[in-house]
Amino acid sequence: MTLLRRLRRRLLRADPDHGIELLVRMVTAPSTSAERALLAAVERDLAEPAAKGADAGAPRTEPAPEAGVVLVIRIPALPRWDAAVPGPVLSAVVRPVLADRVTAVLGPLFPIQLGGDGRDLVVSMWPSHLDDLPSALRALTAGLSEPFSLGGKQAVVQPQFGLAPVVTTEEDAIAVARVGLPETSVLRWTAEAAPGTRAVTGLLAELTAARAALAAGKFTLLHKHIRRVDRFTVAGTRAIPAWTDETGEARPLDVLGDLADATRLSHHVLDHTLPALGHDLALWHTAGRGPEDPDLFCLLDVSEQILRDRYLSEELPAALQRSAAPPELFVLGIPHTALSDVAGIDAHLAELHGLGVGLALTGYGHPDTPLSVLARHPWRLLVIRSDIVGTLAEYSTKDLPPPANCSEEKKRADREEFRKTVIPNALIRTARALGIQLLAEDTTIGTARHGLGRGDDLHTTPHGNPVTAAGITANQLWRGPADAEPGPSLGLPAQRGLPGAAQ
Template sequence: MTSTTTDRVRRRGIALWCHLTALVAVPLLGVGVLTTLIAGARTDAVESAARAEDAVRAVAQLDAIRAAVEQEILPALALTVIDDPAAAAQLGVQPWLLGGVRTTALDAIEARRRITDTALQAVPDGAIGTDVAGRVTEALAWLRARSDSGGERLESIYLGYLDVSNEVMTAERAAASAAVSEGVPARTVRAVQDVQTVAQLAQDASRQMPLYLGSLFASDNALIGSRLAWDTGWLAYTDAKRQMDELSQPSLRTAWQEVQRSDLMVEMDRLLTPTDSPEVRVSDMTRTTDVFFRSGDRDALLGELVDTAVASALSLAEADRDEAAADLRSTLALGLGLLALSGLGAWWLGRTVARSLGLLAGQATQISQGELVEVEVAGPREVRTVSAALGDAVAGLRRIQDQAHAVARGDLDDALLHRPLPGPLGEVVHASVQQIVSSVRQSEELQFALAHRATHDPLTELPNRAQALTLVTAALHRARRSGETTGLLFVDLDGFKAVNDGHGHAAGDTVLREVAARMTARVRPGDVVCRLGGDEFVVLVEPAGTERDLVDLAERLIAVVGEPVDVPGGPVRVGASIGIAVSRDGGADADVLFAEADTAAHRAKQRGRGRAELFDDALRRQLAARAETEAAITAALTDGGMRLHYQPVVDVAGQRLHGFEALVRWERDGRMVPPDEFIPVAEASRLICDVDRWVLHEATRQLAAWRAASPVPVGEPEPTIAVNLSGRHLTDRRVVADVADALAASGLPAHLLVLEVTETLLVDDPVAMTHLAELRALGASIAIDDFGTGYTSIGQLRHMPADTLKIDRSFVTSPDPGQRELVALVIRAAHTFGLTVVAEGVEEPAQLERLRAHGCDHAQGYLFHRPLPAGEAGALLRRAPAVAPVVSA
């Protein structure tokens, strides 16, 4: 080749330093990718922290609005009371004195309204709380106009402000949830939760004074002027105070303790503690005014505490944002610096050794194209040095590649990830990899914690019901392969309710934790103790051995559970009834095994408690029969097998038809199935809720049809329809919607529907009380069924959300003079508390005469009519209004 040709080839080719630069660019590309990934993550963190900060700021703005709105309530209510002549007469205050107080109240409400308007205007356009602020502004304008016009009822003003406050509080909680959902650090999450806790206390405290003032002017139909409202408000306030003990920030807890010990808080708590005679606390207008304004001072004091909590949360959110931004800047600076430094070094290296690396051209070309080939070390010293360096670069790239593969496949314990790469660049790359590994580990730990929380009971740290089902299912699958026996022990504690009632729920929690620890210590290492909820546990035994082994284990568990447990107030004892179910080849599924063990435990309780029962063929037949009955009930609800009979309820005094009680009947295979055969089966499962829904829809539809066919003359009372609600349905979260749907579908006015519940359910389940209050708010009436058969005292009637009391037939029909006197006492007590009374099971004229003498309102029983089919009941409704006491066939 001539010199000219060689020069031409050199000019056509790419300089060697360019190849070397491309070769070194490969690890630089890895650094760039890692830097980009880390920078992207940091950018997301900055944006998330900024959104969290905006959400916390929205919490502060919304809480300011809420506090200002609630500060308007007292002056508005005060003006309403002052302008009411009856209120002045009740307090014995001269009108001229009220005039001075009215001026003060007017000044107060104007000042409070300005504060509220300022808080609303402080919400910027486009912020999280903008929409809420707009709705609140419109609602307050309407409410203020109604209040200023006069003549508005005290309850309407109070409930109007309450609706506005609740809407703001709901938006505030949503903003707090938005802040927490951004993945902020735990300290910021706890600070936001502290804001909610303090805000809840401030809200509950601000509502005490209106309820207290309302109790001074209580009337029969008042919504806020009642002892129940006052008691309920006080319970909410005291519960909010207890929640303050769980504040996460020591400085905030210290501030709260200072507020709590302040003379103002102590005095206001003493004045506003519920009492049977609220007027004893404040007996004159001067002192009432003092309490009024001291209440405002207390609200201001709590408002400062809210501001402190908000400032702390906002400070933490700002710190989170600044920290994320600093991390982003550091990452970008480090990555760009490394890339710039490495690029400069690659250029210098290429220009320096270009003429000496001709022999490496082929290998360099391969490496520059991404092929990590072995570099041959040969040739002159300079070339060998370059070759060795190039080989080290390839080794580093392989190390990066291997580390990236380890991270990608999730092998974070691979020793390769802990082996640093050589040189400054290697240190940076290694640090980046370690940071990625750390982030992945943190994510895995968080996922593990969340998974543990989802599968374990927070009180005992035992697997929960869902996890127990999973564990049993897995054990049965293993048993199918191995042929081993699997055992399940259903442990139902005896006497646990007495511990809760007698010593409190804290003692009950101590007992549950101790029982869980004892059972866990007593079983074998491979066995698992789970808590299903309440006082129910299960023990999974795998492999189970013989049935005798399972019975022995159950007896040991009964013995260890029965040992005393130390709780505040003295040692207590609980027992255990245990049901044992066995799967010998894993053939049964988990639900069947649970049902068998549960059935055996029920038999253990029925046979005296404190014993173990093994699921046998007799129980298997019983369980199969129950399953068959459940399927038949489900079919009857859809194919018309269920029907309603209606038992008339009459007025005792005039014997006029008052209404009906709807009673479900089931015709199966040509015979009527007694209710005591299928109702318990339905109540043992969710079927009872389906039965209740069917009865609600059918009963309301039937009464609506009767009303349309036979309208009641104007001025005459309309007949009612009573429907029994089961305990399981009443505690179901959908019960209020179910009743509302039935009323909407039938078009029946809500006041004609009576919902009957048992007294035991009201005493035992607070959720039932809450749902009954919501059902009464719909307009339906509540009747306590079978009164006297449970444990309700007469004094408890005043606190129950009920309108009617039904005396059980066992008291009505009893010949015992003491029982008759008890009936008279119950009637008088019910009337004292504003309840009407229905006597059940009236069968003889003498019983009716006694009830009439005692002033009983209504009665039902065979003396009047047996339960009637819909046609006969409708005919009875169309006949004369008086119902003669005749035994019906």
């Protein structure tokens, strides 16, 4: 990577306007013999002095910290090949395919964001975690070009992407990487899909099922626990809008990904979610909170599109007025990408905070994200990505409660794991100084339907919320099934005709 960085500097000095574009083309797919020869010559020119200096016993200096690299992948704007499925919906179907292929090549370490009003996939990379960036980019080009099945046709994307180092801020690097990119990538397809190509039309089937279920009133609201990263204790719950499929299984809206926003289904679901959540919070507040649980809340994630449309400004005040629960029990999860991608976001968040609700910054944990975003708004919570929660360097094992029957070997392994970090310690210190509570984002929802009780079968209240037939206690709700203790009943009514319900 040091070689590549020096190569970049030399190319920029030679051609400031097109140096980065030339670098990307040269390391990914040199198109001419002259480019290949130039790349080889520059590599030799840069490598030989370093080798001679090492042989002569020249003093070695510590390398400078690796800067981040931003990769921007332009998403195809699909034409209307089928009048029943609009182009923006098809674009939303293709996004997860491209994101999966980026993850397959680069691994799960690097976060992938949607940027440019849905036109780009933005991949934030750290060169120190890549053995060979040029090889990775060549593999990425090949991976993105593999065909997949779309509506019975074979689709092939001709990838277009830009690359730029993070010199000042990631936002500036993204702007540089977008320079010279076309408005859209090229997508080609044939009449029939080739055997063995990946089908993505399952998402369209999910969308159809979700619309039918919601039209039939089969809306439900799942809750799962969300925990503190420093004590591994439950801090509150996360609300997950869902629908009930024909088998009776709850399907979270998250499975639709960007489709929920592209079809405005997320807006429709929010109309159901806010009253249902207000009803739940009113019941929990009436049941009372113990002195050991002063900061209970329910976190509701909102998407960039919801924020962009200012939808909450219209719906949230009425929901708060109908609910008997204090507004501070509501916490809105704001994706950290919205701070740069949504116009006027600062004024909108100030407006929402003025209603009395809490604000949580979600998906945070990227080392190159400026810490200044923590001071821009009165964040109550900082929700850190789950894949890196276990590597927070600020917390050593002595700060954590030791697990029961934990061997010394396991403790040593834990200590080693905590020493490996991809989050600056400044993140922890800044959040603590601002009084922001640190929480762990749980990316799995397999236990969400059993998160409110002791694993009892869940039933549905008249407005669609899952509850246990025996009711839920406040201590069960907030502490979790493993260490639940008897507490005041929430008094949720059992529905007639359900197993275990009072007849």
